[in-house]
Amino acid sequence: MRTDIKLSAAIICFNEEDKIAKCLASLIGVADQVVLIDSHSTDKTLEVIHTFENQLSIKLIQQPFKGYIEQKNDALLACDHDYILSLDADEALSPKLKESILKVKKNWEGEGYRFNRLTGYGDFWVRHCGWYPDTKLRLIRKNCAEWKGVNPHDILTFKDSKAKVTWIEGDLLHYSYSSITDHVNQTNRFTTIAAQASYDKGVRSSLFKIVTRPAFKFLKDYFLKAGFLDGRYGFVICYINALSAFLKYSKIYELQKGKSIN
Numbered sequence: 213m214r215t216d217i218k219l220s221a222a223i224i225c226f227n228e229e230d231k232i233a234k235c236l237a238s239l240i241g242v243a244d245q246v247v248l249i250d251s252h253s254t255d256k257t258l259e260v261i262h263t264f265e266n267q268l269s270i271k272l273i274q275q276p277f278k279g280y281i282e283q284k285n286d287a288l289l290a291c292d293h294d295y296i297l298s299l300d301a302d303e304a305l306s307p308k309l310k311e312s313i314l315k316v317k318k319n320w321e322g323e324g325y326r327f328n329r330l331t332g333y334g335d336f337w338v339r340h341c342g343w344y345p346d347t348k349l350r351l352i353r354k355n356c357a358e359w360k361g362v363n364p365h366d367i368l369t370f371k372d373s374k375a376k377v378t379w380i381e382g383d384l385l386h387y388s389y390s391s392i393t394d395h396v397n398q399t400n401r402f403t404t405i406a407a408q409a410s411y412d413k414g415v416r417s418s419l420f421k422i423v424t425r426p427a428f429k430f431l432k433d434y435f436l437k438a439g440f441l442d443g444r445y446g447f448v449i450c451y452i453n454a455l456s457a458f459l460k461y462s463k464i465y466e467l468q469k470g471k472s473i474n
Contacts, residue, residue, distance in 0.1 A: 216317045218244045220291035220354075224283040225301035226251040229260055231387050236264045238304035238385075242313055243297065245269045249287045251277035257301075281366045284359040294354045295320065298368060302387045303329070309382025313351065322376030324352040330383040333445050334390060341439035341449045342432070348384060349377060362409045364402045392448055399456045404473050407463035417464035425461055430454035 221243035225232055239246060246268045248261060252275075261272060273290060277283060288296060297313065305313065309327055316325055328345035331338050338344060349357065349368045356375060361367040370377070389395040433439045433453050439446040463473040 217295045217320050218293040219295045219297055219313075219317060220245040220247055220293040221297045221299060222247045222249075222284070222287035222291055223299050223301055224249045224251070224280070224287055225253065225257055226277065227253045227255045227257055228301040229253075229256040230390075231302040232257055232260050233263075234304040234385075234387060235299060235301055236261070236268060238306075238310065239297075239299075240264075240267050242305065242310055242317075243268065245271060245292055247271045247273070247287055247290045247292075249273045249275060249283055249290065251275065251283070279363045281359045281361060281363055284366060284368075288354070288358065291354060296352050296354055298350050298352070298359075299384075300386075304385045304387070306330075306383045306385050309380070309384060312380040312382045316351065316380065320353075322353075322378055323356040323370060323372070324349055324375065324377045326377055326379045327351075327381070328383050329386050331386040331388050333388065333395070333449065336442075336445050338442055338445065338449060340437055340441045341434070341446055341453070342437040343449070347379070350384065351380075362406065362413065364405045364409075392452075395449075395452050396455070399452055400459065403456055403459040403463060407460050407467065407473060410460070411464050411467045415464060416468060417461040419465075421461045422458065422465060426454040426458040429457040 219242065221239050223235065223246065225248060236246065248270060250257065250272065261270065264270065271290065284298065288298065326347050326349045329348050331343050331346065352368065357368050357370045359366045360369045430450050430453065434447070434450040439450040442449070466473050
């Protein structure tokens with residue numbers, strides 16, 4: 213008789229005391245192991261993690277932060293089971309997604325599974341602006357995929373382009389920004405990382421790009437991606453998305469001039 217597969221959940225975290233509980237709680241009854249790579253959190257993240265040790269089999273590893281892509285690949289390698297669910301610490305499984313994954317555990321096929329991610333902005337769930345359905349590959353057979361991309365924008369990618377992937381129902385709930393200030397602050401941090409990584413890969417900026425890329429980004433997300441349907445938050449999100457493009461190319465331009473962006 214066929215038995216359920218054993219599933220490891222791979223998570224990286226740093227100072228996620230406000231969000232990690234939702235993530236871990238959603239894994240109860242789904243994950244047979246939870247691998248957490250913590251970058252030496254200075255808040256109560258570890259205390260929260262320890263409260264789940266009676267409900268989850270937790271493997272906690274602490275190491276200095278190497279980069280989002282590098283940390284996530286280390287988490288994949290640290291998993292003991294042959295099937296892996298890769299999450300961020302600010303993400304949690306919806307009840308429907310949890311149900312879908314439990315079905316997959318009874319009848320795994322192919323190399324991996326994709327599902328939609330729904331992002332929260334405070335108490336508002338964003339369904340437009342290019343943020344939804346935001347389909348992600350997160351459930352994989354071990355050694356079939358790895359994290360790639362340009363930091364901080366990582367993407368889980370199959371090693372074999374012909375790998376079989378199946379879409380399943382349910383949303384991955386992304387508890388991203390608690391406020392507009394939080395969004396702006398993270399945008400500033402992430403564009404610094406992205407600008408440096410892009411510059412190191414040979415990307416160059418210009419005054420033309422600094423002016424046009426933000427405008428194109430706003431028009432695309434607000435009108436083509438129907439951000440206007442998300443009301444006030446839709447406008448704010450699309451505006452900050454445009455700000456992200458402005459900051460990234462402005463910082464690349466600063467690097468070209470030999471200036472520091474940190």
